[in-house]
Amino acid sequence: MRVFWVIFALIEVYGFLLEFHRFLYLERKSLNYLWIGVSLLMYWVIYIGIYRFKLSNDQYEIREYLKTKKVNATNELIENPIIKEFIRLLSDEHIHRSSQLNRDFVAEKLGISPGYLSQLIKESPYKSFSDIVNKYRVEDVKEMLIDPDFSNYSLLAIGLEVGFNSKATFFNAFKKYTGITPSEYQKQHK
Numbered sequence: 166m167r168v169f170w171v172i173f174a175l176i177e178v179y180g181f182l183l184e185f186h187r188f189l190y191l192e193r194k195s196l197n198y199l200w201i202g203v204s205l206l207m208y209w210v211i212y213i214g215i216y217r218f219k220l221s222n223d224q225y226e227i228r229e230y231l232k233t234k235k236v237n238a239t240n241e242l243i244e245n246p247i248i249k250e251f252i253r254l255l256s257d258e259h260i261h262r263s264s265q266l267n268r269d270f271v272a273e274k275l276g277i278s279p280g281y282l283s284q285l286i287k288e289s290p291y292k293s294f295s296d297i298v299n300k301y302r303v304e305d306v307k308e309m310l311i312d313p314d315f316s317n318y319s320l321l322a323i324g325l326e327v328g329f330n331s332k333a334t335f336f337n338a339f340k341k342y343t344g345i346t347p348s349e350y351q352k353q354h355k
Contacts, residue, residue, distance in 0.1 A: 176206060259305075264325070305327040307343070
């Protein structure tokens with residue numbers, strides 16, 4: 166959004182300078198460059214708007230579809246009852262699909278302190294809070310990439326809908342757990 170305002174301000178300043186020059190010297194300057202700049206800005210805004218609308222529409226449709234379809238990650242044998250409950254929250258309630266999910270929220274839901282949750286996670290097969298959460302997110306994505314019902318949606322929309330905050334985080338986590346990119350995974354399983 167900042168880029169839009171910078172470009173808009175530059176066009177406004179350029180237009181003001183043209184009018185100021187015209188006022189001072191009573192000389193007409195061509196407004197072609199100003200109109201080209203305004204036109205390009207309008208096309209850019211329209212393009213970004215359509216792209217974001219498509220992305221948000223894809224996310225909405227994925228969210229609605231996921232409400233009817235149960236997508237589960239593989240269950241590991243965990244002995245600690247608190248970690249088992251955390252796994253249940255991930256697999257049954259799908260709390261990992263929230264991009265706002267954090268350790269404090271989960272600790273509060275489990276009735277323990279965030280530090281104790283981190284300690285329990287480190288004693289489990291997982292390395293960290295984000296490790297366990299991202300594993301479940303990647304498992305969701307893997308199942309969606311194979312499912313033909315999700316073939317019309319962009320990889321980014323799928324990644325954002327399962328809880329990743331950005332394209333980079335999504336692609337890095339996916340590659341970490343699978344060794345390949347989401348598009349390569351999708352091509353392999355078609």
